[in-house]
Amino acid sequence: MKVSARAEEILESLWINTVEADENAVHLETLAISHDDQALEELLRLAFIEIHGERVRLRKEGRSEARMTVRRHRLAERLMMDILDIKDASANARACEFEHLLHHGVDTKICTLLNHPTTCPHGKPIPPGECCDQARQVGEVGVVALTELKAGEQGEIAYLAANDVSKMHKLMSMGVLPGNTLLLLRTYPTYIFKVGNSEFAVDEDLAREIFVRKA
Amino acid sequence: MSDLSKEKKIVLVGNPNVGKSVVFNTLTGAYTTVSNYPGTSVEVSRGHCDISGEKYLVLDTPGMYSLLPITEEERVGRRILLEEDPHVIVHVVDGRNLERMLPLTLQLIEAGLPVILLVNIMDEAERLGIEIDIRLLQDKLQIPVISAAMARKRGLSELRKAIESYQFRLATFAYAPDLEKDIQKVGSLMHGEYILNKRSLALLLLQRDQEIEDRIKRREADRYTEVEQAVNNIVFEWRVDLHLRINLERRRICKGLLDGVIHQSAGVPPVLSERISALSMNPWSGVPLLLLILYFGLYEFVGGFGAGTVVDFLEGSVFEEYLNPLVIGFCDQFIPWYWLNELIVGEYGLFTLGVRYAVAIILPIVGTFFVAFAVIEDSGYFPRLAMLVDRLFKKIGLNGRAVIPMVLGFGCDTMATVVTRTLETTRERIIATLLLALAIPCSAQMGVILGLLSGVPGALLVWVASMFLIFLLVGMLTAKIIPGEQPMFYMELPPMRLPQPRNVLIKTLTRMQWYFLEIFPLFMIASVLLWAGKLSGALNGLVSTLSPVMKLLGLPEQASAAFIFGFFRRDFGAAGLYDLQTNGLLNPTQLTVAAVTLTLFVPCVAQFLVMQKERGWRVSLMIFVFVTFLAFSSGWLLNRVLLASGLLL
Numbered sequence: 001m002k003v004s005a006r007a008e009e010i011l012e013s014l015w016i017n018t019v020e021a022d023e024n025a026v027h028l029e030t031l032a033i034s035h036d037d038q039a040l041e042e043l044l045r046l047a048f049i050e051i052h053g054e055r056v057r058l059r060k061e062g063r064s065e066a067r068m069t070v071r072r073h074r075l076a077e078r079l080m081m082d083i084l085d086i087k088d089a090s091a092n093a094r095a096c097e098f099e100h101l102l103h104h105g106v107d108t109k110i111c112t113l114l115n116h117p118t119t120c121p122h123g124k125p126i127p128p129g130e131c132c133d134q135a136r137q138v139g140e141v142g143v144v145a146l147t148e149l150k151a152g153e154q155g156e157i158a159y160l161a162a163n164d165v166s167k168m169h170k171l172m173s174m175g176v177l178p179g180n181t182l183l184l185l186r187t188y189p190t191y192i193f194k195v196g197n198s199e200f201a202v203d204e205d206l207a208r209e210i211f212v213r214k215a
Numbered sequence: 216m217s218d219l220s221k222e223k224k225i226v227l228v229g230n231p232n233v234g235k236s237v238v239f240n241t242l243t244g245a246y247t248t249v250s251n252y253p254g255t256s257v258e259v260s261r262g263h264c265d266i267s268g269e270k271y272l273v274l275d276t277p278g279m280y281s282l283l284p285i286t287e288e289e290r291v292g293r294r295i296l297l298e299e300d301p302h303v304i305v306h307v308v309d310g311r312n313l314e315r316m317l318p319l320t321l322q323l324i325e326a327g328l329p330v331i332l333l334v335n336i337m338d339e340a341e342r343l344g345i346e347i348d349i350r351l352l353q354d355k356l357q358i359p360v361i362s363a364a365m366a367r368k369r370g371l372s373e374l375r376k377a378i379e380s381y382q383f384r385l386a387t388f389a390y391a392p393d394l395e396k397d398i399q400k401v402g403s404l405m406h407g408e409y410i411l412n413k414r415s416l417a418l419l420l421l422q423r424d425q426e427i428e429d430r431i432k433r434r435e436a437d438r439y440t441e442v443e444q445a446v447n448n449i450v451f452e453w454r455v456d457l458h459l460r461i462n463l464e465r466r467r468i469c470k471g472l473l474d475g476v477i478h479q480s481a482g483v484p485p486v487l488s489e490r491i492s493a494l495s496m497n498p499w500s501g502v503p504l505l506l507l508i509l510y511f512g513l514y515e516f517v518g519g520f521g522a523g524t525v526v527d528f529l530e531g532s533v534f535e536e537y538l539n540p541l542v543i544g545f546c547d548q549f550i551p552w553y554w555l556n557e558l559i560v561g562e563y564g565l566f567t568l569g570v571r572y573a574v575a576i577i578l579p580i581v582g583t584f585f586v587a588f589a590v591i592e593d594s595g596y597f598p599r600l601a602m603l604v605d606r607l608f609k610k611i612g613l614n615g616r617a618v619i620p621m622v623l624g625f626g627c628d629t630m631a632t633v634v635t636r637t638l639e640t641t642r643e644r645i646i647a648t649l650l651l652a653l654a655i656p657c658s659a660q661m662g663v664i665l666g667l668l669s670g671v672p673g674a675l676l677v678w679v680a681s682m683f684l685i686f687l688l689v690g691m692l693t694a695k696i697i698p699g700e701q702p703m704f705y706m707e708l709p710p711m712r713l714p715q716p717r718n719v720l721i722k723t724l725t726r727m728q729w730y731f732l733e734i735f736p737l738f739m740i741a742s743v744l745l746w747a748g749k750l751s752g753a754l755n756g757l758v759s760t761l762s763p764v765m766k767l768l769g770l771p772e773q774a775s776a777a778f779i780f781g782f783f784r785r786d787f788g789a790a791g792l793y794d795l796q797t798n799g800l801l802n803p804t805q806l807t808v809a810a811v812t813l814t815l816f817v818p819c820v821a822q823f824l825v826m827q828k829e830r831g832w833r834v835s836l837m838i839f840v841f842v843t844f845l846a847f848s849s850g851w852l853l854n855r856v857l858l859a860s861g862l863l864l
Binding site: 169 | 280281283285311312314315343423458459462463466496497498598601602603604605606609614615701703704705706707708710
C-alpha cells in the first residue's frame with residue numbers, strides 16, 4: 001500500500017530526527033506540522049506512528065516504510081548530482097519531488113545504475129535495499145572509478161566520465177578506451193597504470209574519471 | 216634558394232618516446248638546426264640527408280598522438296603536414312605498443328599522405344617476446360613497413376631504400392556503415408582542392424577541429440553553409456559519443472589489421488630496469504634516489520668536475536698563463552688610448568672579463584650540466600620524478616610536468632624560462648617563471664656559491680634551507696593569489712633505458728650552441744656597460760646609492776658592487792662576494808646573508824629579457840619588483856634571525 005507524498009515527507013523527517021539523531025520522539029514543531037494534519041491522520045491509521053501530547057514517535061510498524069522513504073530521497077539526490085549534474089541549491093528541492101516517483105522497483109533500478117551507493121552527496125548514509133544486500137552476497141563490484149582499485153588489481157575499462165572533451169581525448173590517445181584492459185600499478189603519490197605495454201601516470205582528478213569493471 | 220625549395224622533404228611524426236629524435240639523428244648526422252616553427256613558439260629540428268645522390272630536407276615534428284591536435288606542439292606538427300608538402304612521412308612507432316600507435320598510421324593513410332611505417336625499438340620488443348610479421352602488415356596496410364632498432368642502426372638502409380623508391384598508393388579502410396555514410400556525406404559536400412583527403416577532413420570537421428573548420432570555410436566560401444549544416448546535423452545525431460565511437464572504430468580496424476601480425480611468446484622481462492623504475496616511483500626509495508642523483512649528477516659532476524677541474528684548467532692555466540698575458544701584452548703595445556685599452560683588457564674588458572668569463576668559467580659549468588641533464592633525460596627518469604613531486608607541486612599551483620623546467624633552471628634559468636612554454640596554462644607559466652627568477656640558482660651561480668659557503672660549516676645548510684622554504688612559501692602564496700584552474704597531471708612513463716652516448720652528445724651540443732649564441736653577446740654588452748659605468752663614474756654612484764641597503768642587511772658597503780654586477784650575470788655577483796671574502800671582509804653571518812640575498816635577487820639581464828619576451832612587460836616588471844623586494848627583506852630577516860640565534864657565530 002502506498003502512502004501519500006505528504007505522509008512520506010513526515011516519515012522521512014521522523015527517521016532523520018529520531019532514528020538517525022538517536023532520539024525517542026520528536027516535537028510536532030520540529031516537524032512543522034499541526035495536530036489536525038491529514039497526513040498525520042493517515043499515518044496514525046496505518047499505525048506507523050503514535051502521538052504523545054506534542055511529541056511524535058515512529059512505531060516499529062512504520063520503521064521499514066520510513067527507512068525506504070529516506071533511501072528513495074537520498075538515491076534521488078545522488079541521481080540529481082552524479083548523473084543529471086544538477087549541483088546547485090535546487091538539487092534538494094528537485095530530489096524532494098523526484099523521490100515520490102521511485103516506487104515499484106524504480107528505486108532498485110536507480111540504485112543498481114548508481115552502483116549501490118552507501119552515502120548521499122552530503123555524506124549521510126543511504127539505508128541499503130534488497131538489491132544492495134543481494135549484490136553484496138554475490139560479491140558483485142560493478143563498475144568503479146580507478147581510485148577504488150588497489151595497486152596490482154586489473155580491470156576492463158568500462159567508460160570515461162570526463163565531460164571536458166580535451167581531457168577525454170587525452171585519455172583516449174593514451175589508449176584508455178572502453179574494452180581495453182588496465183592494470184593499476186601504484187596509487188601513491190600518483191596513480192600509475194599499464195595499458196598494453198605502456199605505463200601512464202595520472203593524478204587523482206583524472207583517475208576519478210576512468211571507470212573500470214573489476215576482473 | 217631555388218635549389219633549397221626544390222629539395223624533397225621527409226617529415227618524421229609519431230608519439231613521444233618512440234625514438235623519433237634517434238631516427239632523426241641517424242638519418243641526418245650531427246648538422247641540425249633547431250628553430251621555432253614560423254609564427255609559433257614550438258621548436259622544430261631540421262637536418263639534411265643524402266640518399267643515392269639526392270638531397271633531402273628532414274623535419275622532426277614534436278610528439279603527436281593523433282591527427283586531431285590538443286596541444287600547441289601537436290598543432291604545429293599537423294601544420295607541417297598540411298603546409299610542407301612532404302615527399303614522404305615516416306611514422307615512427309614503438310614495436311612494443313604497435314596496437315596503441317597504429318590508429319595514427321591509419322589517420323595518416325586515410326588523409327592520403329605518403330606514409331612509411333617505421334616500427335622502431337624492435338630489439339626491446341623481441342626481448343619481451345613480441346614478434347611482428349612485417350610483410351603481412353605491409354600487405355594489409357599497403358604502405359612500406361620497416362622493422363628497425365634505430366639506436367643500433369638496424370633498419371637504416373631499408374628506410375633509406377624505402378624513401379628513395381617511394382610510390383604513392385591510395386588505400387582506404389572502412390568504418391562501420393552508419394559512420395561511413397556520414398563521413399561520405401560531409402566529404403561529398405566539399406569541392407575545393409585540399410592536401411588532405413576529404414574523408415579525413417570530414418572526420419576532423421565532425422570532431423569540431425577549429426583550425427580545419429576555418430580553412431575549409433575559406434576555401435569553400437558560399438558552399439560552406441551546406442557543409443556546416445550537414446556537420447551540425449550529424450554531430451547532433453551522434454551527440455552522445457561521436458569521439459568515442461570514432462576512436463573505437465579505429466581500434467577495431469587496427470585489431471583487424473594486426474590479426475595474425477603480432478605473435479606474443481614468453482619473453483624475458485627487463486627485470487633490472489623495471490626494478491629501478493619501481494624504486495624511483497616509491498616515495499620511500501625515490502626520494503633517496505633523487506638525492507643520490509643530485510649529489511653525483513649535480514654536486515660531484517657539475518660542481519666538482521665542471522666548476523672545479525675543468526674551470527681550473529681553462530681559467531687557471533689556459534687564460535691566466537697563456538692567453539691573458541698574450542692579449543694584454545699585445546694591447547699594451549699597440550693601443551695607447553686608455554679608454555680603448557680599458558675596454559678590451561681592463562678590469563671589465565671585453566676580453567679579460569667577457570670572453571674569459573664566457574669561455575673559461577660559464578661554458579664548462581653549463582656544459583657539464585647539460586651532459587648530466589641529457590643523461591637523466593634519456594634514461595627516462597624525468598617522468599618518474601614528475602609523478603613523485605606532483606603532489607608537492609600541486610600545492611604551489613603547478614603540476615609534476617613543471618619539474619623539467621625547474622631542473623633545467625639549475626643549469627640555466629634563462630633557458631628554463633623559455634621551456635616554461637611547455638606548461639599548459641598561463642597561470643602555471645607565470646608561477647614557474649617567478650619561481651625560476653626567485654629561488655632557483657643557475658649552475659654558474661651555484662658553482663660560485665658552493666665554493667664560497669663550503670668553507671663555513673653550517674652556512675650551506677642555512678642557504679639550502681632558506682631557498683627551499685622561500686620556494687615553497689612563495690609558490691603557495693602565488694598559487695592562492697593568481698586565479699585559475701588547478702592543473703591536471705598526466706604523463707606517459709617510457710621504460711627506463713641506458714642513454715645512448717651519441718644522442719647525449721648531440722643534445723648537449725645543440726643546447727650549448729643555443730646557450731652560446733644567446734648568452735655570449737650579453738656578456739659582451741655587460742662588459743661594455745660596466746666599462747662605461749666605471750669610466751663615467753656611474754658605477755660608483757650606483758654602488759653608493761645601494762650602500763644604505765647593505766647596512767640594513769648588516770653587510771659592508773663594498774658588497775653593493777656585487778649586487779649590481781649580479782644583475783648582469785647572476786654569477787658575476789657571486790664572484791664579487793668571493794673577492795670580498797678572500798679579502799676577509801665578511802664574517803660567516805654576513806657571508807650567508809649575502810649569498811641568500813644574492814641568489815634570490817633579480818635574475819640576470821638575459822633572463823629578464825627572456826621573461827619580458829615570453830610573459831610581456833606587465834608580468835615581467837611585476838616579477839622584477841617583487842623579487843627585488845623579497846630578496847632584500849628575506850636578507851634582512853635572515854640577518855636578524857642569525858644574529859639573534861647566534862647560529863653561525
